Amino acid sequence: MPSIEFAPDTKRNLIVVSNRLPLSVKRNEDGSYQACVSSGGLVTSLSGLTKTTSFRWFGWPGLSPTEPSEREEIRRSLAAHNAMPVFLDEKLAQAHYNGFSNSILWPTLHYQSGVAFDDEPWKAYIKVNEIFADYITDAAQNGELIWVHDYHLMLLPQMVRERMLRKGKSACIGFSLHTPFPAGEALRVLPVAKELLQGMLSSTLVGFHTDDYKLNFTESCQNLLGAQPQDSTILYKDRLVRVGRFTVGIDPEKFTETLKVDQVQSRIEQLGERYKGVKLILGVDRLDYIKGLTQKLHGYEQFLTDYPNWQGKIVLIQVAVPSREDVREYQDLETQISCQVGKINGRFGKPEYSPIIYLHRSIPFTELAALYSVADICLLTSHRDGMNLVAFEYVACQEQRNGVLVLSEFAGASAFMGKGAVQFHPANIKEISQSIHKALLMSKEERKERYDMLRHFVDTNTSTRWGQTFVEELSKGAV
Numbered sequence: 059m060p061s062i063e064f065a066p067d068t069k070r071n072l073i074v075v076s077n078r079l080p081l082s083v084k085r086n087e088d089g090s091y092q093a094c095v096s097s098g099g100l101v102t103s104l105s106g107l108t109k110t111t112s113f114r115w116f117g118w119p120g121l122s123p124t125e126p127s128e129r130e131e132i133r134r135s136l137a138a139h140n141a142m143p144v145f146l147d148e149k150l151a152q153a154h155y156n157g158f159s160n161s162i163l164w165p166t167l168h169y170q171s172g173v174a175f176d177d178e179p180w181k182a183y184i185k186v187n188e189i190f191a192d193y194i195t196d197a198a199q200n201g202e203l204i205w206v207h208d209y210h211l212m213l214l215p216q217m218v219r220e221r222m223l224r225k226g227k228s229a230c231i232g233f234s235l236h237t238p239f240p241a242g243e244a245l246r247v248l249p250v251a252k253e254l255l256q257g258m259l260s261s262t263l264v265g266f267h268t269d270d271y272k273l274n275f276t277e278s279c280q281n282l283l284g285a286q287p288q289d290s291t292i293l294y295k296d297r298l299v300r301v302g303r304f305t306v307g308i309d310p311e312k313f314t315e316t317l318k319v320d321q322v323q324s325r326i327e328q329l330g331e332r333y334k335g336v337k338l339i340l341g342v343d344r345l346d347y348i349k350g351l352t353q354k355l356h357g358y359e360q361f362l363t364d365y366p367n368w369q370g371k372i373v374l375i376q377v378a379v380p381s382r383e384d385v386r387e388y389q390d391l392e393t394q395i396s397c398q399v400g401k402i403n404g405r406f407g408k409p410e411y412s413p414i415i416y417l418h419r420s421i422p423f424t425e426l427a428a429l430y431s432v433a434d435i436c437l438l439t440s441h442r443d444g445m446n447l448v449a450f451e452y453v454a455c456q457e458q459r460n461g462v463l464v465l466s467e468f469a470g471a472s473a474f475m476g477k478g479a480v481q482f483h484p485a486n487i488k489e490i491s492q493s494i495h496k497a498l499l500m501s502k503e504e505r506k507e508r509y510d511m512l513r514h515f516v517d518t519n520t521s522t523r524w525g526q527t528f529v530e531e532l533s534k535g536a537v
């Protein structure tokens with residue numbers, strides 16, 4: 059995160075707001091606190107703006123101290139990184155995050171049916187957005203750029219704008235959604251859909267990852283609120299809101315440079331020797347029901363059944379990064395996946411061979427880069443995904459091998475990478491099997507042609523370009 063000071067007359071100021079700060083705050087043995095910057099995608103996305111923009115980052119630090127002295131110490135540790143903590147009561151934070159954001163709003167945005175609405179988590183969601191709004195309004199200067207991120211804070215633009223107006227200040231507010239935005243009928247199951255739309259429509263600029271998400275939002279605003287779409291704007295009440303598609307990406311150079319490290323090269327050689335004569339399929343996903351992991355395993359089992367000559371000659375390495383481990387549905391999913399892995403390995407395995415290597419944990423970045431490099435296929439089976447940057451990361455590590463990306467048509471990335479990937483419907487188990495087989499039999503020439511298309515897209519649509527493009531567009535609305 060940038061922490062360099064710049065002369066105010068040569069810089070524009072940007073307040074970045076996310077539910078969690080992109081830093082980890084740890085308490086030292088002497089009682090002091092230390093903040094360390096993470097290597098998250100959003101931090102990377104904004105790194106290219108340091109020459110033109112000064113940042114202040116607002117978010118919950120993950121800690122809920124009640125003592126004023128502790129809060130002050132945390133503020134001091136974060137201030138070194140131009141970050142400002144939004145303190146929340148622990149119970150309130152959990153009701154907002156797990157109770158509404160992840161148990162009600164997240165599944166709705168991802169087309170999951172059977173979501174039960176509960177008024178108490180909704181009240182917590184409102185309260186947290188109000189607390190954020192108070193912090194931002196107190197800090198923001200007249201006309202300052204404010205960039206709000208993701209579904210945890212959909213009400214925030216409206217709350218900030220109203221508070222700023224009461225103080226006689228103007229607000230230039232950007233909002234970026236990093237999940238899908240569903241079609242209107244899926245959104246309408248939420249009794250508070252109109253409130254969420256109104257919250258977002260108080261922005262100056264609203265950004266989505268794909269044109270489909272942008273269109274769904276526009277149509278929902280029209281059908282539920284009576285707003286009037288006009289090209290890339292929406293007229294609602296007396297305000298004209300700009301809406302755009304901003305393609306998020308990664309920093310491909312980070313992966314390219316990591317692959318050159320001696321330790322990583324050594325690991326690539328080890329993996330190459332270990333799986334000599336074997337084709338490797340790699341899956342890297344958060345352990346989440348939207349990732350289609352059970353369908354992936356069923357599809358792989360179907361492949362081993364349909365093409366028995368590949369038994370003993372192919373291995374699926376599935377990394378399932380733990381997620382929301384305190385939520386019952388995620389605990390049940392992990393149990394189901396572990397049982398499936400055991401069943402497939404028991405059916406097709408031999409003393410010297412396991413068709414699946416299942417890693418239910420986070421793995422170091424260097425190990426991940428090595429795995430990306432040696433995999434012949436990357437298999438992603440998302441039911442719904444805002445983008446899925448794993449597809450980008452795999453491509454960034456495949457310059458030598460030209461591996462094949464086998465990608466669900468419901469991942470956001472498929473809107474841009476479909477021609478270079480092998481696409482399939484994630485609910486069609488037979489189609490997953492056939493897609494794996496197609497990737498394995500693909501000629502060297504076709505692999506190279508597809509890879510070149512994918513690599514051009516990844517190199518062009520970087521995280522830095524995404525951040526720069528959004529902020530430049532937001533700046534056009536600044537007063």
